[in-house]
Amino acid sequence: MSVLARSVLALVFVALAGVAGVYAAATASKDMPGKLLFPWTYAEAGCLAADGDCSSTELIANAASAPLSFRPFAVRLADALESSASAEKQALAANVLKRNARSVTARLVLGEAALAAGDHDRFLSVFLPVFDLDRAQAAAYADVLATLSADPEIRSGIAARLEASPSWSQAYLSALTRRGGMPAGELIPLLRHVPAAQGQFLARLTRQGSWDVAYAAFAEFVTATAGAEPIVLTTPFNPGLREQAAPAPFNWQLGSRSAQFVPEGGVYVFYEGRKPEALLSQTFPLGPGRYELIAEQSGEAGETGGYFRWQAACAAGGAPFAAFDVKSLKAARDRASFSFEIPQGACDFVTLSLRGVPGAFPRPARIEISSVRISSAPQEENAP
Secondary structure, eight states, X not given: OOHHHHHHHHHHHHHHHHHHHHHHHHHTOOSOGGGXXXXXOHHHHHHHHHHSOOOHHHHHXXXXXXXXXXXXXXHHXXXXXXXXXXXXXXXXXXXXXXXXXXXXXXXXXXXXXXHHTTOHHHHHHHHTTXXXXXXXXXXXXXHHHHHHTTSHHHHHHHHHHHTTOOTTHHHHHHHHHHHOOSOHHHHHHHHTTOHHHHHHHHHHHHHTTOHHHHHHXXXXXXXXXXXXXXXXXXXXXXXXXXXXXXXXXXXXXXXXXTEEEOTTSOEEEEEOSSSOEEEEEEEEEOOSEEEEEEEEEEEEOOSSSEEEEEEEEETTOOSOSEEEEEOOOOSSOEEEEEEEEEOTTSOSEEEEEEEEEEOSSOOOEEEEEEEEEEEEOOOOTXXX
């Protein structure tokens, strides 16, 4: 039995269990159709008027009086799922879908048939709507689609549909990223149009230590944004700290509920000063050399209460190689600069972060950062 066939049966039985519950609740009433929980067709009303028990035999027998009802076919389809020949199941499913485009069971049966026939476009057209029709099972459908994506033709058909950012795109790409096994070069084109799924993909690459590949993917993601102004890959990226869809860790990432983006650009932090706290961070490529960090900031802080600290460390881990304490701030925006050096061979990717540091007598502190830039520092005169 194929992957989709096994998944079809499992999902169908879950769906049928829910339908049976609803059906039982609806048919519990002895009233006429106008007072039923659901607007049943005349065929179903006839069953209720007879003895209040709509068995599949009676429902099918009354089908002629309501030719537009899908339920007689749905009952037959449920009975035929395991025992009947494929052609009969397809015919029943087609009749159900013709009368009820929201039938998940019919779509799964017809999707399996299309897949078996090698009609991948038909399969995707029939199968993809189930994500919206049965949201509770979206993760299971995404796993099925991720498994089938090993076929280049199916993956190509999916890629063409991703450009419209459909509702199922994030669930599918998350499942595809979780599974692994697919080269990054094949995943990146699929992820370009779905920013919500890009962060998980980059996180997987960075956990593996593939920082170069992750940054190359990030560069492709941010330059693929449709209808946007050209984006420049500065160091750090997004120096004006504007809230945007570009994913972490190569864009600014808020590390605490105490921090929030300011609508006109920048980040505001209210730090309670009681415990050390990571507030803001970004990772970027930066080679060995001397640099100057320039931050435009304002706020209020005190050495004995709570204050802030900029620190730089290798993205792969290890102790910070540079740290700059911000123990006093002005109400008006001020420009602060700090010099640091990256030793030869230390690392290729650096994480810059802002942290909250508690004082001896904890007291709240606040800071608003308007921009952060890094530039090469001039060589010292006595440097060799």
